Amino acid sequence: xxxxxxxxxxxxxxxxxxxxxxxxxxxxxxxxxxxxxxxxxxxxxxxxxxxxxxxxxxxxxxxxxxxxxxxxxxxxxxxxxxxxxxxxxxxxxxxxxxxxxxxxxxxxxxxxxxxxxxxxxxxxxxxxxxxxxxxxxxxxxxxxxxxxxxxxxxxxxxxxxxxxxxxxxxxxxxxxxxxxxxxxxxxxxxxxxxxxxxxxxxxxxxxxxxxxxxxxxxxxxxxxxxxxxxxxxxxxxxxxxxxxxxxxxxxxxxxxxxxxxxxxxxxxxxxxxxxxxxxxxxxxxxxxxxxxxxxxxxxxxxxxxxxxxxxxxxxxxxxxxxxxxxxxxxxxxxxxxxxxxxxxxxxxxxxxxxxxxxxxxxxxxxxxxxxxxxxxxxxxxxxxxxxxxxxxxxxxxxxxxxxxxxxxxxxxxxxxxxxxxxxxxxxxxxxxxxxxxxxxxxxxxxxxxxxxxxxxxxxxxxxxxxxxxxxxxxxxxxxxxxxxxxxxxxxxxxxxxxxxxxxxxxxxxxxxxxxxxxxxxxxxxxxxxxxxxxxxxxxxxxxxxxxxxxxxxxxxxxxxxxxxxxxxxxxxxxxxxxxxxxxxxxxxxxxxxx
Amino acid sequence: xxxxxxxxxxxxxxxxxxxxxxxxxxxxxxxxxxxxxxxxxxxxxxxxxxxxxxxxxxxxxxxxxxxxxxxxxxxxxxxxxxxxxxxxxxxxxxxxxxxxxxxxxxxxxxxxxxxxxxxxxxxxxxxxxxxxxxxxxxxxxxxxxxxxxxxxxxxxxxxxxxxxxxxxxxxxxxxxxxxxxxxxxxxxxxxxxxxxxxxxxxxxxxxxxxxxxxxxxxxxxxxxxxxxxxxxxxxxxxxxxxxxxxxxxxxxxxxxxxxxxxxxxxxxxxxxxxxxxxxxxxxxxxxxxxxxxxxxxxxxxxxxxxxxxxxxxxxxxxxxxxxxxxxxxxxxxxxxxxxxxxxxxxxxxxxx
Numbered sequence: 001x002x003x004x005x006x007x008x009x010x011x012x013x014x015x016x017x018x019x020x021x022x023x024x025x026x027x028x029x030x031x032x033x034x035x036x037x038x039x040x041x042x043x044x045x046x047x048x049x050x051x052x053x054x055x056x057x058x059x060x061x062x063x064x065x066x067x068x069x070x071x072x073x074x075x076x077x078x079x080x081x082x083x084x085x086x087x088x089x090x091x092x093x094x095x096x097x098x099x100x101x102x103x104x105x106x107x108x109x110x111x112x113x114x115x116x117x118x119x120x121x122x123x124x125x126x127x128x129x130x131x132x133x134x135x136x137x138x139x140x141x142x143x144x145x146x147x148x149x150x151x152x153x154x155x156x157x158x159x160x161x162x163x164x165x166x167x168x169x170x171x172x173x174x175x176x177x178x179x180x181x182x183x184x185x186x187x188x189x190x191x192x193x194x195x196x197x198x199x200x201x202x203x204x205x206x207x208x209x210x211x212x213x214x215x216x217x218x219x220x221x222x223x224x225x226x227x228x229x230x231x232x233x234x235x236x237x238x239x240x241x242x243x244x245x246x247x248x249x250x251x252x253x254x255x256x257x258x259x260x261x262x263x264x265x266x267x268x269x270x271x272x273x274x275x276x277x278x279x280x281x282x283x284x285x286x287x288x289x290x291x292x293x294x295x296x297x298x299x300x301x302x303x304x305x306x307x308x309x310x311x312x313x314x315x316x317x318x319x320x321x322x323x324x325x326x327x328x329x330x331x332x333x334x335x336x337x338x339x340x341x342x343x344x345x346x347x348x349x350x351x352x353x354x355x356x357x358x359x360x361x362x363x364x365x366x367x368x369x370x371x372x373x374x375x376x377x378x379x380x381x382x383x384x385x386x387x388x389x390x391x392x393x394x395x396x397x398x399x400x401x402x403x404x405x406x407x408x409x410x411x412x413x414x415x416x417x418x419x420x421x422x423x424x425x426x427x428x429x430x431x432x433x434x435x436x437x438x439x440x441x442x443x444x445x446x447x448x449x450x451x452x453x454x455x456x457x458x459x460x461x462x463x464x465x466x467x468x469x470x471x472x473x474x475x476x477x478x479x480x481x482x483x484x485x486x487x488x489x490x491x492x493x494x495x496x497x498x499x500x501x502x503x504x505x506x507x508x509x510x511x512x513x514x515x516x517x518x519x520x521x522x523x524x525x526x527x528x529x530x531x532x533x534x535x536x537x538x539x540x541x542x543x544x545x546x547x548x549x550x551x552x553x554x555x556x557x558x559x560x561x562x563x564x565x566x567x568x569x570x571x572x573x574x575x576x577x578x579x580x581x582x583x584x585x586x587x588x589x590x591x592x593x594x
Numbered sequence: 595x596x597x598x599x600x601x602x603x604x605x606x607x608x609x610x611x612x613x614x615x616x617x618x619x620x621x622x623x624x625x626x627x628x629x630x631x632x633x634x635x636x637x638x639x640x641x642x643x644x645x646x647x648x649x650x651x652x653x654x655x656x657x658x659x660x661x662x663x664x665x666x667x668x669x670x671x672x673x674x675x676x677x678x679x680x681x682x683x684x685x686x687x688x689x690x691x692x693x694x695x696x697x698x699x700x701x702x703x704x705x706x707x708x709x710x711x712x713x714x715x716x717x718x719x720x721x722x723x724x725x726x727x728x729x730x731x732x733x734x735x736x737x738x739x740x741x742x743x744x745x746x747x748x749x750x751x752x753x754x755x756x757x758x759x760x761x762x763x764x765x766x767x768x769x770x771x772x773x774x775x776x777x778x779x780x781x782x783x784x785x786x787x788x789x790x791x792x793x794x795x796x797x798x799x800x801x802x803x804x805x806x807x808x809x810x811x812x813x814x815x816x817x818x819x820x821x822x823x824x825x826x827x828x829x830x831x832x833x834x835x836x837x838x839x840x841x842x843x844x845x846x847x848x849x850x851x852x853x854x855x856x857x858x859x860x861x862x863x864x865x866x867x868x869x870x871x872x873x874x875x876x877x878x879x880x881x882x883x884x885x886x887x888x889x890x891x892x893x894x895x896x897x898x899x900x901x902x903x904x905x906x907x908x909x910x911x912x913x914x915x916x917x918x919x920x921x922x923x924x925x926x927x928x929x930x931x932x933x934x935x936x937x938x939x940x941x942x943x944x945x946x
Contacts, residue, residue, distance in 0.1 A: 093665065101678070106696040114678050114695070119665035123638055125678040125695070195732035197638055197657060 015079030025057020036205030141183030148187025226361025425469025494542030617907025710846030756843025
């Protein structure tokens with residue numbers, strides 16, 4: 001047995017919907033974050049509301065920042081063996097498999113977790129139900145007993161758990177809090193009496209001063225926080241997995257700041273209202289997923305042609321159609337880039353981690369207003385639901401929120417030209433109520449005044465204007481459209497990735513480097529307009545370019561090849577879950593050998 | 595489509611993860627390659643060598659060093675070891691093993707090889723939480739952690755398992771106090787003269803021997819007082835003694851509770867023929883849990899020691915797969931002296 005010098009522990013909690021699996025994961029990640037560890041976590045839950053289907057909460061706890069979940073967990077806790085059995089093999093050798101020793105229902109041979117524990121793993125059977133009943137008078141606190149077991153077995157201090165449990169259940173009254181704490185304590189005491197045989201140990205967390213600046217956020221929570229820090233005025237939305245929690249958070253927060261949120265009757269109304277608010281001068285946004293984006297596509301063209309700032313957060317899920325609402329995928333890239341009739345250009349950016357969600361959210365409003373265009377922020381379920389400890393300094397709040405060009409002083413008799421053809425393509429924007437700046441807007445092609453004009457000359461000029469002005473977004477202040485990691489100079493393999501998959505790419509790259517494979521990774525955040533120069537420069541340095549992404553068609557690879565006409569190796573998979581790091585690593589090895 | 599369906603593989607289930615059970619499992623795999631072999635154990639550990647447990651008081655700190663086989667051995671041999679499984683009952687009529695967690699496991703042949711647990715005389719049962727044990731790795735580690743450097747160990751009884759540990763404790767300069775009992779030197783049955791001589795040898799080795807009977811036997815075990823060792827042993831005559839740990843060493847009791855009610859013949863252990871068959875044709879028993887019919891003695895008797903137990907595992911496996919071999923032993927169960935004049939026992943012999 002060896003004690004790890006730095007903590008890098010992944011814990012998976014698995015149960016059925018209704019077992020409190022996700023709640024347990026939530027308490028655990030907040031407790032370890034409060035203790036000063038870095039956390040990255042991801043919950044998988046079924047499309048059904050309750051009583052059916054599998055829930056898994058996985059979290060990786062580390063001393064230093066991690067970029068993805070690991071393939072193998074160090075600990076698996078089963079709250080329901082019928083769901084957790086297939087996951088026993090995910091635990092590494094000498095890792096711990098914790099399960100219920102007194103399940104209610106009889107089971108046939110092989111249906112209990114003890115049948116699936118591999119010889120190299122360490123089994124721990126606890127009577128979680130009985131402990132819960134003894135401590136709380138019922139079995140509902142079984143998930144808290146389980147948390148106590150994890151804390152006790154791994155030697156975690158119980159105080160952060162107690163504080164978070166008290167906070168989480170505080171609204172339900174002191175009796176519930178007391179029962180919940182009793183359940184946790186029962187598990188904790190039971191585990192501390194258990195002889196530990198596994199080699200999963202926590203080493204002390206990082207510096208305390210760093211821990212104090214770290215907060216725990218999900219991708220969607222970070223988006224909501226970014227919206228708030230960017231002083232979002234109005235949000236319009238219609239619920240859809242996995243974007244709903246953005247609206248839920250803003251619904252709680254916006255009114256506190258005197259701002260408004262409206263749940264509309266559908267996605268078409270949501271985008272229409274967002275554009276309308278933007279036209280009226282309000283900072284406005286909506287959030288949806290792939291099916292909702294499809295409904296919004298026509299109205300997004302309106303925002304493009306009217307040059308109205310608006311921000312759309314799109315969290316992708318498995319498709320097409322209703323598809324797999326609770327599974328992650330990166331298959332809405334084409335819809336985000338091209339999904340409107342006409343040459344409906346727009347800005348599309350994609351954060352790669354939770355901190356990026358915050359920054360992209362704020363920057364999206366900057367860009368929407370500076371370039372007078374719709375901006376799509378492309379997330380996915382993995383990123384939306386992923387929890388990470390992030391450090392948000394005060395300086396991170398500095399979004400430039402007053403990007404509008406000053407309105408021109410109009411001479412007597414002069415008419416305001418809302419769509420004036422300027423050198424950078426961006427026209428001074430007036431909003432209703434700006435004295436003397438009355439103008440027409442329409443979905444029809446128009447002239448500089450905004451009046452309908454379908455002449456060839458004007459359509460060509462306006463088309464050029466709408467496209468050219470976006471090029472400036474590639475140089476948007478304090479926004480890295482791409483960022484290179486790993487080796488500098490020439491490398492055997494270059495990873496080109498976007499969105500949530502970049503974390504897995506980064507982990508794979510570090511592992512490849514540890515195996516002496518010269519490689520680098522380029523994170524591409526700006527997807528439209530495409531950062532041709534940066535991507536081409538990176539590819540110049542690479543013998544081979546690998547593009548991992550979670551979709552079947554290789555949509556990003558198509559974008560790269562279509563734009564640069566250069567070969568790439570595609571690694572396109574649709575597992576409904578994050579891309580396995582080992583899969584990327586194997587492909588790196590294969591390419592490096594070739 | 596007339597191909598005859600092949601019969602399902604036979605399922606050999608072994609209850610117990612010790613020498614007998616694992617020896618049987620290995621031979622069952624060889625003799626019945628198509629079969630399923632399942633070992634059920636309440637332990638968290640794979641099969642480890644309990645004969646090496648005294649070593650953890652010296653330099654053997656990590657349990658993987660005790661394992662008889664690496665984990666991958668079991669996958670390679672297709673031996674399914676089910677740990678953290680407590681057998682609650684056996685249903686011979688339906689050939690089912692029932693586990694405490696409500697799972698039922700069908701078997702074709704069943705081997706009971708649960709061994710024994712440390713015996714604790716009834717009058718001392720209430721002091722169980724205050725005792726330190728040595729029956730498993732976890733228990734031994736807990737005892738080791740409770741024992742300070744050069745601490746004092748009180749051994750009540752003094753069976754050969756405890757005396758084996760005593761040799762190690764002496765080597766690391768611990769104080770060993772032996773309180774004699776009728777089970778001292780168990781499983782050896784010594785004449786009074788042999789016993790006197792053996793006790794004298796223990797004293798010569800450095801063990802402090804206290805005549806338990808002369809003090810009326812142990813009346814109580816209590817926590818120690820502040821500034822004194824952690825445990826106090828009180829005798830019926832009012833005398834007392836202190837130790838950092840107190841270990842009951844009264845021999846073994848066969849673990850057969852789950853067999854009660856099966857209709858299988860049980861005395862102290864499971865009664866078996868020389869072929870190790872119980873009164874149920876599908877159930878066998880081997881190791882410290884069983885009493886084997888001895889034609890010579892016309893009685894059922896226990897056979898202890900690594901070599902005997904391993905041989906029982908082999909015999910059971912042979913007979914579970916159609917053989918008719920009888921268990922026989924020519925090993926002399928003797929207590930003697932080694933070259934340094936210390937006691938030595940056939941019970942301690944362990945062959946790698």
